[in-house]
Amino acid sequence: MKRTHNNGELRLSNVNEEVTLIGWVSKRRNFGALVFIDLRDRYGITQLVFDEQLAKHITNVRNEYILKVDGVVAERKDKNPKLATGDIEIKVKGVEIVNTAETTPLIIADETDALEDTRLVYRYLDLRRPVMQNKMMLRHKITKTMRNFLDDQEFLEIETPILTKSTPEGARDYLVPSRIHEGEFYALPQSPQLFKQLLMISGFEKYYQVARCFRDEDLRADRQPDFTQVDIEMSFMSEEEIQTMLENMMVKVMKETLDYDLKVPFLRLPYEEAMNRYGSDKPDNRFGIELKDIKGVFEHSEFKVFKGVESIKAIVVPEQASLSRKEIDKLTDLAKKYGAGGLVSLKFVDDALQGGVVKFFSDTEIAELITVLNLQNNDLVLISSDTWQTTCEVLGALRLHFADVLQLTSKDDFSFLWVTDFPLVEYDKEDGRYYAKHHPFTRPKDEDLKYLDTAPEKVHAAAYDMVLNGYEIGGGSLRIYDNEVQKKMFKILGFSDEEIQERFGFFVDAFKYGTPPHGGFAYGLDRVAMILSKSDSIRDVIAFPKNAAARCPMTGAPGKVDDKQLEELHLQVIYSEKE
Amino acid sequence: MKRTHNNGELRLSNVNEEVTLIGWVSKRRNFGALVFIDLRDRYGITQLVFDEQLAKHITNVRNEYILKVDGVVAERKDKNPKLATGDIEIKVKGVEIVNTAETTPLIIADETDALEDTRLVYRYLDLRRPVMQNKMMLRHKITKTMRNFLDDQEFLEIETPILTKSTPEGARDYLVPSRIHEGEFYALPQSPQLFKQLLMISGFEKYYQVARCFRDEDLRADRQPDFTQVDIEMSFMSEEEIQTMLENMMVKVMKETLDYDLKVPFLRLPYEEAMNRYGSDKPDNRFGIELKDIKGVFEHSEFKVFKGVESIKAIVVPEQASLSRKEIDKLTDLAKKYGAGGLVSLKFVDDALQGGVVKFFSDTEIAELITVLNLQNNDLVLISSDTWQTTCEVLGALRLHFADVLQLTSKDDFSFLWVTDFPLVEYDKEDGRYYAKHHPFTRPKDEDLKYLDTAPEKVHAAAYDMVLNGYEIGGGSLRIYDNEVQKKMFKILGFSDEEIQERFGFFVDAFKYGTPPHGGFAYGLDRVAMILSKSDSIRDVIAFPKNAAARCPMTGAPGKVDDKQLEELHLQVIYSEKE
Structure with a gap:
């Protein structure tokens, strides 16, 4: 069963070497009388070429068969820059079918359109995908x-x-x-x-x-x-x-x-600062939209929603002033999920603050708000007024929502931080x-x-x-x-x-x-x-x-056990009435 | 909390260095006005010396208190070759009691006379013992x-x-x-x-x-x-x-x-050979007393115990011919535990085979047995006749018994082997x-x-x-x-x-x-x-x-759980009648 190399390591420098490889058939193509096979193992993929004579021995070979081949490394004419071994191929001299395979219920490739439950039922095949x-x-x-x-x-x-x-x-x-x-x-x-x-x-x-x-x-x-x-x-x-x-x-x-x-x-970040700035005790600081405390602005507000509440905070989302009523409603629903009674939304358009509740704000409050939040045209302003905990959590959730829909973060960026000084x-x-x-x-x-x-x-x-x-x-x-x-x-x-x-x-x-x-x-x-x-x-x-x-879904666990096992454990299952 | 060294590393080469150590008080001795303390951590033990002045600060310090000390490394007069740090001691200049300790229910030392259940109840202290x-x-x-x-x-x-x-x-x-x-x-x-x-x-x-x-x-x-x-x-x-x-x-x-x-x-060792020679599929070959097949000797035996059995095997234990009847009975009990109907025991004393059943053996059989087993004076011979599996297992167990009582093996010797070719x-x-x-x-x-x-x-x-x-x-x-x-x-x-x-x-x-x-x-x-x-x-x-x-014994696991937990799991305990 000895191979000389794995399927990820052969390079141009190996040309003319005699090698033995083992792996799974990842792809098979006929090209005139020749057969090309991509041989895959944990380390990568190597292209095999079978001449007309050898091709006869592998007529039945399909994807996921296991082959052992002897051959010589040759430079490829049509190099594949996507593959680490893409500069070479193996001119096969001998082949042994190590094992056969039925058609797999999942395609063994990085991309899959299989449902997750199918992937989990055939997890051993899902795990065969290089990704x-x-x-x-x-x-x-x-x-x-x-x-x-x-x-x-x-x-x-x-x-x-x-x-x-x-x-x-x-x-x-x-x-x-x-x-x-x-x-x-x-x-x-x-x-x-x-x-x-x-x-x-x-x-x-x-x-x-x-x-x-x-x-x-x-x-x-x-x-x-x-x-x-x-x-x-x-x-x-x-x-x-x-x-x-x-x-x-x-x-x-x-x-x-x-x-x-x-x-x-x-x-x-001390816990309190994390909550105040990001509305979360596990803040993602790869993007802005930080929370601003605007309680000071509304100290003497006549607006009943803001009266006597513990905390009033806002986030400002640039270029989102054009959100529809329906979209704003969705934001309100999200806010309610996090405990808010409602959500105040304002727009800053043509250097003016717009929104249903603006009429309850005094001119001073409006001016102060624009300054404190440093509003720019086309800003969307979302305000939560509630207990400190709730305003933080509501706006924290909305902040993350916008990071998601506006794609403000990348999986390639990593931001580590400490949250300290918890209560x-x-x-x-x-x-x-x-x-x-x-x-x-x-x-x-x-x-x-x-x-x-x-x-x-x-x-x-x-x-x-x-x-x-x-x-x-x-x-x-x-x-x-x-x-x-x-x-x-x-x-x-x-x-x-x-x-x-x-x-x-x-x-x-x-x-x-x-x-x-x-x-x-x-x-x-x-x-x-x-x-x-x-x-x-x-x-x-x-x-x-x-x-x-x-x-x-693969093993079916958990499952029923037989009565003898339960008896040994001194147990009886009490089924609820619906069963 | 910074220490400069652990308690296992100071040597003569460190003499005159200022050090800070932390550890548990392992031993305390008064010597005139001086107090000597052995300070222990995971790495070892270091001797501390407190002068009359400092000794006053630690009058209440007992075993297993945690101390942090500053001091100077000095050469010891009475060196302790058993201790890695035995050439030096610390002249303590300052001491802080980090934590106190009640008297431990186990002595924290390599040797213990505590029962295993006590050791397990106080496992956290048992694990403090250096061993x-x-x-x-x-x-x-x-x-x-x-x-x-x-x-x-x-x-x-x-x-x-x-x-x-x-x-x-x-x-x-x-x-x-x-x-x-x-x-x-x-x-x-x-x-x-x-x-x-x-x-x-x-x-x-x-x-x-x-x-x-x-x-x-x-x-x-x-x-x-x-x-x-x-x-x-x-x-x-x-x-x-x-x-x-x-x-x-x-x-x-x-x-x-x-x-x-x-x-x-x-x-x-193929499985069959392991069984034939050592009576075990996990043989200890650090000592002899191998099993010998003596079926050939008794091919035509008139002794009914040996007639028609699948297997007759023997072990020879040197210098054990003087075992008492009572001791032989114990061996028979052990043999029975491993499935034997009985055990034939013989002694070779004064160049003659002795034992209750010798009378059933022919002269040829006796002569052949002496040759096959290569008997020497004072040899004890134990014979098992049964199925192949049972004779092997019985004599294998007796062989290990003698290794134990005669102390034929040492924990310092390591004998690795493979048993292969299992059925x-x-x-x-x-x-x-x-x-x-x-x-x-x-x-x-x-x-x-x-x-x-x-x-x-x-x-x-x-x-x-x-x-x-x-x-x-x-x-x-x-x-x-x-x-x-x-x-x-x-x-x-x-x-x-x-x-x-x-x-x-x-x-x-x-x-x-x-x-x-x-x-x-x-x-x-x-x-x-x-x-x-x-x-x-x-x-x-x-x-x-x-x-x-x-x-x-420490946590008490397993334990009773409350009814609510069982209810959530849809279970009921069925107690047997004795409860």
Whole structure:
């Protein structure tokens, strides 16, 4: 089975060499008595030429047959500049049909018009398409570069359990019934959070793991029940040191995978600034249309929509003043989806502000608005007035909408930034209590400790997200290692001693025995691979993904099991009435 | 938090340098007005000396407190050759107590008398013991070396699903109920077997994965519900090429981890020879006591135990003729555990064969036995007569028993070998049918294809196990890629077309579209790490293992879940009557 070369490496310098190649038939053309075959493997495509004599041996050979050929490298007359091997072809001297193939239900080519479900049913063929092979190779390279970087810095990869106990991450756990322990269940980990902190308590100092994580969440378009996280934790390092290390890691990843020179340090945007300017805690800053606070303009407004609201903000979209009523209605619908009661839209045309509500504005307000927003002719102005959170989120969503329809961004541009200084806790008015913004073990910023007792909502967390092109590609924080602070934190969150013991028992116990200051981070590997491979979905960078219904169309998982299996697990399915 | 050095690196050459160290208090001794502290981190231990003045600041400091100290490196008077840093100590100039610690329920030292369950409850402290840290570091190094080796050879790491469908591996699957699809279940993979073969069909050619696998088997001492496999598959390579590659991989692993020069090629023992000589398909050949076939000696025996049996074999244990009746009885019990009806034991003392059954032997038989077994005075002879399988297994077990009690092996010696040429199928008399020895996709040896129709039991598989010191540390095979052979194989195994579709449906379909010749291998990473780290149990090389009852004593997993969770999963627990 030995080949001398793969199908991506022969060049003009190899002309006249005798070679042996193996691969899949990618294309077959007859040209007079000659037969041309494009032979494909993971490395590329090489053109084979069969003379009249040899062509007789391959009359039945069709696409996706596997051939082994011996031949001589020759210069091509009609060179193909699109192909790395396009300068040469192989004059075949001998051929062996290694295996046959039926007609594939998908065409094995970069371009496909197959529906995604068909692609997933025949995923093994979908993955044969060169574009998909390249995505998998890129993903491998990303992981490998991250590993090498971490290995070089003396991080230890340590595997943590997949069959474990519920973790307090907020999302729903996948459960695994125990056969041996009647009525008891393992949980699949939502992340190795507790284990990685315990490993710091164990004194490993630097841990990482390319870790499989599981969340039984309600399904959205681009979510997977199981996903992969490059999980990192370290002791004795500051927030700044951790961020610098992670930046350098991405410098290496971008260089090794895309030969892209990434500049460090990344922009650092405090959470509040990110929200105020971009209406998002994961801003895409590759384009403008930033949010402007215009509450000052309408301080004394008679317009009832603006009266007494917490926040009034606007975005200005150039050259969009001509949008139709119908299109504006669509924008309003989008705004409502994000919690707005409505949306004020204005146009700046012929040096004048136009729009239904302009009549409620005073001349001063109009003049001030034009100045503050620096309006130009043909600008579209969209204003949201609501709570701070809602105005930010509504305009943030509209901003992204315009980036999309106006094609303001390119997949070839990469903008990394940090969002920092998240609030430690959020107050839930309905429940009348505080919730941890990250988790109850996130460390408050030292300088805010003074507010911990009196005004916890003022306290910032030592938490940081890494954002790339508007996606949160990772997040982390320093963790609490001081028992007193931890106790205060639990008190703020309203946990009783019993609840603490029940929810976090063994974990809190562990902190008593000499816990080092520590913190960490986790990359969402699927997302990183998706963006770097310029894919539209994380499903394109996962070899065997689930579809939007959490099903694998290829294997059919999940599926029915037989009664004996359920009996062994002490379980019975309770079908709802509709069945 | 910056330190200048870790606690394992300071030497005489650093004397007079100003350093900052961080670590855990490993030991504290008062010597007059001075206090000596051993400061420990992952890298080692360094001795600190506090003068009378500074000692006052650390009166409350006990074991496992975390300290940060500034000081000057000084030569020690009483050097400690057992410690890498034993030539120096730090004259402390400043100290900060980073964190306090309660008295630990385990002593943090290499030697421990704690029960394993205590160690597992406080695993985070158990892992703080230097001996355990070293095991985790060795495991990391093994994995890293394997990865680097595979990366260098252009293998791609590709992740395969954890939430998937039952695989036909034989063992019991762990199931994961689906919340969205009522009454349906995912299965956790017993191995990525089907996926890795599909990736070959996809044309990736070289795949690997450090893969988590799951088997809900009945528990034995040294098994884990979830374990790790270094899973490998490749196309277009012969059995010999695969084995050579895997040998070179182990050469690198042994060199990088233990600086051990491993000789290749490994000994290759066909399955039959392994059984005949060592009574095991995973022989430990670091010591003798090989099995001898003595059926020829007793061809015409009048001894009814030997009459008409399929196989008569013996082992000879030197210097053990003086075993007591009671000890012999124990051996008989062991033999019975392995399926023997009984055990014939003889002694060769004063140049004569002794034992209860000698009276049934003819003089010729006795003389021949002495010659064939080359008996020496004080030899103990143990004879098993039964089916071939049973005599082999019984004497194989007794052989290992003596290796253990006579301490014939050392954990510092490493003997790698291949067991090859396994039978393709085994005939089950009770069921009256053949079963695949490995799985139904294992390729028959080309030279045995001629027997496939007429005498399948004669066919050998292109399957191979790697054995180290009597442990199977990995196994693999070439796979069938020819539809005709696959059909024959299914026919031999008695599968109907419906059964094939039901059990292997999508997988068999995939083989129609141009399947390359392929084969693979999987290392049991836990076992490799156990043997290389000279541990007694795989639990010692798994950070957070389950105990023998498949429970995690630290987290308490598995555990009860609340009714709401079960309801969401459409499940009800059926408690057995005893509850």
